[in-house]
Amino acid sequence: xxxxxxxxxxxSDLNELIRGTRLPHAADPAAVRRHLDSLTxxxxxxxxxxxxxxxxALIHGDPTPPLQRRAIFVLAGDxxxxxxxxxxxxxxxxxxxxxxxxxxxxxxCAIARSVGAEVVVVDLGVDADLLDLPGLEHRKVRRGTRDxxxxxxxxxxxVSQAIAAxxxxxxxxHPLPQLIGLGExxxxxxxxxxxxxxxxxxxxxxxxxxxxxxxxxxxxxxxxAMVERGVVRLGGSQDPLRILAxxxxxxxxxxxxxxxxxxxxxxxxxxxxxxxxxxALLAVRICPAALPYLFxxxxxxxxxxxxxxxxxxxxxxxxxxxxxxxGTGAALAFPVLDAAAAFLREMATFESAGVSGPTGxx
Amino acid sequence: xxxxxxxxxxxSDLNELIRGTRLPHAADPAAVRRHLDSLTxxxxxxxxxxxxxxxxALIHGDPTPPLQRRAIFVLAGDxxxxxxxxxxxxxxxxxxxxxxxxxxxxxxCAIARSVGAEVVVVDLGVDADLLDLPGLEHRKVRRGTRDxxxxxxxxxxxVSQAIAAxxxxxxxxHPLPQLIGLGExxxxxxxxxxxxxxxxxxxxxxxxxxxxxxxxxxxxxxxxAMVERGVVRLGGSQDPLRILAxxxxxxxxxxxxxxxxxxxxxxxxxxxxxxxxxxALLAVRICPAALPYLFxxxxxxxxxxxxxxxxxxxxxxxxxxxxxxxGTGAALAFPVLDAAAAFLREMATFESAGVSGPTGxx
Numbered sequence: 001x002x003x004x005x006x007x008x009x010x011x012s013d014l015n016e017l018i019r020g021t022r023l024p025h026a027a028d029p030a031a032v033r034r035h036l037d038s039l040t041x042x043x044x045x046x047x048x049x050x051x052x053x054x055x056x057a058l059i060h061g062d063p064t065p066p067l068q069r070r071a072i073f074v075l076a077g078d079x080x081x082x083x084x085x086x087x088x089x090x091x092x093x094x095x096x097x098x099x100x101x102x103x104x105x106x107x108x109c110a111i112a113r114s115v116g117a118e119v120v121v122v123d124l125g126v127d128a129d130l131l132d133l134p135g136l137e138h139r140k141v142r143r144g145t146r147d148x149x150x151x152x153x154x155x156x157x158x159v160s161q162a163i164a165a166x167x168x169x170x171x172x173x174h175p176l177p178q179l180i181g182l183g184e185x186x187x188x189x190x191x192x193x194x195x196x197x198x199x200x201x202x203x204x205x206x207x208x209x210x211x212x213x214x215x216x217x218x219x220x221x222x223x224x225a226m227v228e229r230g231v232v233r234l235g236g237s238q239d240p241l242r243i244l245a246x247x248x249x250x251x252x253x254x255x256x257x258x259x260x261x262x263x264x265x266x267x268x269x270x271x272x273x274x275x276x277x278x279x280a281l282l283a284v285r286i287c288p289a290a291l292p293y294l295f296x297x298x299x300x301x302x303x304x305x306x307x308x309x310x311x312x313x314x315x316x317x318x319x320x321x322x323x324x325x326x327g328t329g330a331a332l333a334f335p336v337l338d339a340a341a342a343f344l345r346e347m348a349t350f351e352s353a354g355v356s357g358p359t360g361x362x
Numbered sequence: 363x364x365x366x367x368x369x370x371x372x373x374s375d376l377n378e379l380i381r382g383t384r385l386p387h388a389a390d391p392a393a394v395r396r397h398l399d400s401l402t403x404x405x406x407x408x409x410x411x412x413x414x415x416x417x418x419a420l421i422h423g424d425p426t427p428p429l430q431r432r433a434i435f436v437l438a439g440d441x442x443x444x445x446x447x448x449x450x451x452x453x454x455x456x457x458x459x460x461x462x463x464x465x466x467x468x469x470x471c472a473i474a475r476s477v478g479a480e481v482v483v484v485d486l487g488v489d490a491d492l493l494d495l496p497g498l499e500h501r502k503v504r505r506g507t508r509d510x511x512x513x514x515x516x517x518x519x520x521v522s523q524a525i526a527a528x529x530x531x532x533x534x535x536h537p538l539p540q541l542i543g544l545g546e547x548x549x550x551x552x553x554x555x556x557x558x559x560x561x562x563x564x565x566x567x568x569x570x571x572x573x574x575x576x577x578x579x580x581x582x583x584x585x586x587a588m589v590e591r592g593v594v595r596l597g598g599s600q601d602p603l604r605i606l607a608x609x610x611x612x613x614x615x616x617x618x619x620x621x622x623x624x625x626x627x628x629x630x631x632x633x634x635x636x637x638x639x640x641x642a643l644l645a646v647r648i649c650p651a652a653l654p655y656l657f658x659x660x661x662x663x664x665x666x667x668x669x670x671x672x673x674x675x676x677x678x679x680x681x682x683x684x685x686x687x688x689g690t691g692a693a694l695a696f697p698v699l700d701a702a703a704a705f706l707r708e709m710a711t712f713e714s715a716g717v718s719g720p721t722g723x724x
Contacts, residue, residue, distance in 0.1 A: 046686055096716060100402055110701075114697070353465065
């Protein structure tokens with residue numbers, strides 16, 4: 001299915017990356033469940049936190065150590081479709097925000113600091129020369145995509161390069177973060193993510209397209225028309241690489257690489273908003289074994305986001321009407337994962353604490 | 363309405379506490395809204411986080427400083443109604459869990475540590491002699507309530523003493539925490555909270571009573587019958603002090619005091635599960651000016667919890683099917699409040715970062 005010549009991280013091809021990915025097995029699920037039910041609380045009373053704890057234990061072991069090395073990867077790229085008036089913001093904002101990220105002034109920077117995470121900013125395809133920008137990782141594949149409404153956004157080799165670049169960002173990082181957040185920036189990229197979502201889930205564009213960063217009803221109708229023009233060229237294909245080529249984005253393909261490399265390295269990863277979640281579903285379609293490493297941070301106000309989460313079978317931790325992206329939602333999920341790992345690691349058992357169990361009478 | 367002789371914190375009476383509570387005004391709401399919209403993000407794109415940031419700014423100022431001094435107050439008390447078989451756990455567990463809290467082995471201890479919060483454990487009415495227990499605050503009013511199914515759970519002066527004791531726990535703490543979580547422990551206290559919720563909201567007991575820590579259908583029917591017997595004695599009265607006397611709990615009355623003293627001191631406070639939220643609504647009915655200091659952490663699986671949150675008009679941050687109490691949900695909300703304060707405090711503005719605003723075209 002995938003081209004053997006695709007290079008990822010400079011050394012291994014994409015198929016190699018996929019073949020090397022194993023399901024997490026750092027703990028025995030039945031043993032973790034017994035441990036969970038031995039702790040001084042009614043069984044199941046921590047609700048979804050218990051499932052998060054179990055999943056972390058499968059990845060990192062039981063007890064799960066404190067996951068102190070944590071990073072949000074913010075991948076940036078521009079989109080040719082912006083010339084169709086699909087965004088409330090001018091295209092230049094992608095580059096301007098990259099400067100804001102490395103200066104520490106963006107929302108993700110503030111929230112990442114508050115949860116003890118580093119922000120790694122990567123230029124996958126910004127339509128500006130950012131070589132002068134210190135603190136930015138330079139992995140530019142090309143200056144923005146082509147207009148997905150008119151032609152394929154990317155050539156197949158550009159998709160491969162972007163996936164490889166994203167994978168390399170993770171694989172070449174020393175030490176590798178224990179907890180990875182997926183973030184993105186790209187004016188116009190909710191249009192691309194909407195087309196990807198429609199293609200992957202079969203949902204009609206009008207069920208997927210939302211306001212993005214804030215277009216009005218005219219903008220939504222324009223977005224929907226552009227999405228339809230991109231999706232129709234796919235002729236129903238659900239091939240993730242072909243979808244990326246027709247309607248994708250460089251930062252989205254890069255995030256696919258981040259997820260593949262993160263899964264290969266056995267790291268817990270957290271989705272963010274609509275766009276990052278579209279990348280996560282593409283990655284899982286390429287490599288199903290990546291799924292158990294993914295946690296869903298939130299469900300945004302974008303209508304397509306819920307479709308993606310359902311397709312992944314992931315339950316979001318939050319529903320706060322956030323619709324910013326950048327990794328802001330992913331960062332916010334880190335303390336919840338911390339809490340899940342902490343209770344599993346640190347709680348006393350009924351036996352060790354001398355606490356009585358249920359009477360069985362009631 | 364309230365007896366003038368009620369002493370709170372040893373020095374001031376309850377009416378004095380209420381009269382001394384002011385609406386938060388550490389920032390001008392219109393100025394905070396302008397500041398929010400000047401930050402480098404589409405307006406409103408951080409969703410509910412923006413409302414949390416605004417509310418924190420009203421309490422603590424804009425910029426809101428890092429709220430590093432934080433505590434979860436876990437108030438404990440026993441319930442006479444446990445003899446009716448309304449709980450899955452024996453009454454002794456209340457005392458056993460107090461030992462577990464001070465030893466640091468309970469869920470709230472682990473989660474509080476993970477969010478940098480202290481756990482303050484207070485005996486308001488445990489049916490055991492805990493004077494030997496170091497690390498516990500001793501504020502016992504009596505050893506458990508009477509059986510609310512048969513007679514008033516508390517005498518009016520016991521209610522006043524418990525409120526005063528809870529208020530004193532906060533007022534006498536130096537330095538006073540900047541962020542306060544409400545927690546509780548008391549086998550049988552979902553029965554009391556169900557009766558309080560029915561009385562305060564007018565909802566029928568069958569719409570309120572849930573599984574608590576895990577009773578089966580027989581237990582639910584028994585709980586419902588006990589709640590009905592307690593509520594009927596109130597004859598429709600919505601007087602919060604009378605409700606506390608007929609069907610309340612010592613730890614619940616104590617939490618009412620915590621909320622009143624916290625509001626008086628101008629502190630942000632976070633609700634926890636069903637029982638703590640019942641206390642919060644009682645406190646707001648006594649002192650409406652306390653409401654702006656309250657944040658809702660989560661909505662639990664207990665059916666009455668939603669009714670209470672709706673009556674308070676508070677939107678919960680989480681819905682994770684948690685049903686443990688202890689302050690576990692409150693602790694989990696602290697990092698979200700941190701993130702809200704952090705983005706408002708630290709983000710660059712469009713002007714300072716040189717980022718273009720919306721085109722207005724789309």
